Amino acid sequence: MDNVFNYLSVKMKRKLFTCISVLLILLTACRNRGADYQQQNEDKQAKEMLQGLWTNGENSDPAMLVKGDSIFYPDSASMPVRFWIYQDTIYLQGQNVHGYKIEKQAPHLFKFANQNGDDVKLTKTNDKALYSAFNYHVYAMNTFLEQSQDTIIRTDLGYFESKVHVQTTSDKVVKSTYNDNGVEVDNMYLDNVAALRLYNHGTPVFAHDFRKQEFQSLIPKDFLSRSILRKMYFTHADAKALYYYVIIGIPDADTTYVIELRVTPDGRMTKKLK
Missing domain, CATH: 2.40.128.510 (Protein of unknown function DUF4738)
Known part of the structure; x- marks a missing residue:
């Protein structure tokens, strides 16, 4: 009888271990969705809300211009990047792909955590004069040197x-x-x-x-x-x-x-x- 009980216990443990392993694999796969999957299943409403000109919350300097799938920066040396929003993260795809956790998003407020974990607060603006900060061609840093x-x-x-x-x-x-x-x-x-x-x-x-x-x-x-x-x-x-x-x-x-x-x-x- 003891042998039967031990056999059943070992069999149940193996099944339990297998189930846990499969669950962990599925959870990992969900967390690590590839960029193609994320883009196909992006949050289109959040992307639409992000369209427009954004300034730094404290000093009102232009921070980024969002047009379609691209983000532009007020710096003629910085190349525009493709972006998408998946779940609670905004992903930027330049030479590398980086995700930044969104802390809060509203029609005129966008708050996220940067690479160091610091909060970045951006405010949407309708100030048309600030669009001139993005009216440039991207130039190499060492052009004409x-x-x-x-x-x-x-x-x-x-x-x-x-x-x-x-x-x-x-x-x-x-x-x-x-x-x-x-x-x-x-x-x-x-x-x-x-x-x-x-x-x-x-x-x-x-x-x-x-x-x-x-x-x-x-x-x-x-x-x-x-x-x-x-x-x-x-x-x-x-x-x-x-x-x-x-x-x-x-x-x-x-x-x-x-x-x-x-x-x-x-x-x-x-x-x-x-």
Whole structure:
């Protein structure tokens, strides 16, 4: 009899464990609905209520403009993002997808918790003058920036004239950062190309336009995709070569890789990581 009871107990425990496991899986699946599911089942009434121009609750500065499926920011460097509202959370989809818990929503009030858990209070406004803050094209942070370095270099092999010029290209790099409300926004940057021209008494010795992709064997792929070629400049010369540094890094951050270029008077070039 005891054996039968024990057998039934073990069988019931296994069923109970199975049921609990299935329930946990279902609850996890409900909590972690994918972005496609959330968008298909979004709260359309809440989205409609969010349409319009919103200001920061305390100082009445423009905070965001909501039009259709997009949110625009009063910053010509911040790219607009797609958004949707699912259950009690607003999701913003830029380079990454982030959800912010909605604390309160009314026709003229929107309150949510930012990335740090701080409350952000926005107020809808009908002040048409504030629309001018959103009347722009998104520009890269480093548009039109150029750098030049012309150097006369004396070596044991004579005088060399070095010309370095760094300027932006059309290649875009997006960097995620946080605005004053603690919301992640995407800022756009342009990658650079570094042109090096080297002459020996007026005779061309070396000419090349460097792009960051040429250094992919020295820099991790993920880092390279998020970085730009920031600088290139002459550092020194010895009896055998001229040396340059190429700086590749995350835009507006201290994280960089430094590559040393070695150019010999006969125009041969080698590179290594410093």
